[in-house]
Amino acid sequence: MLRCHLLGHRFRFLTEGETMLWRCARGCGTEGSKRYPTAEDAERYARAFDREDQADLGRRAPLGLLPLRLLPAWRLRRR
Ligand SMILES: [Zn+2]
Numbered sequence: 001m002l003r004c005h006l007l008g009h010r011f012r013f014l015t016e017g018e019t020m021l022w023r024c025a026r027g028c029g030t031e032g033s034k035r036y037p038t039a040e041d042a043e044r045y046a047r048a049f050d051r052e053d054q055a056d057l058g059r060r061a062p063l064g065l066l067p068l069r070l071l072p073a074w075r076l077r078r079r
Helices: 002-007 039-078
Strands: 011-016 019-024 031-035
Touching (some): 011 039, 031 039
Antiparallel strands (some): 011 019, 019 031
16 A cells, blocks of 8 residues: 555554554554463553554654645735
């Protein structure tokens, strides 16, 4: 998927017992899994990775929204 190529995968993390699973939320088919010694460990890592991914998204958002914010100002100036 082109979006994944440009922006990176948008992984969602979940757990199944001691196994942490991740899958790209855009449905490009990229997924993986990792086993941890206990279900608590898997849960903790999944939550931490999920949060990291969200934070990453937040950092990218302002850049993506910039053209939208500039557009009205540009329109006013031309009037
Ligand atoms: Zn992807």
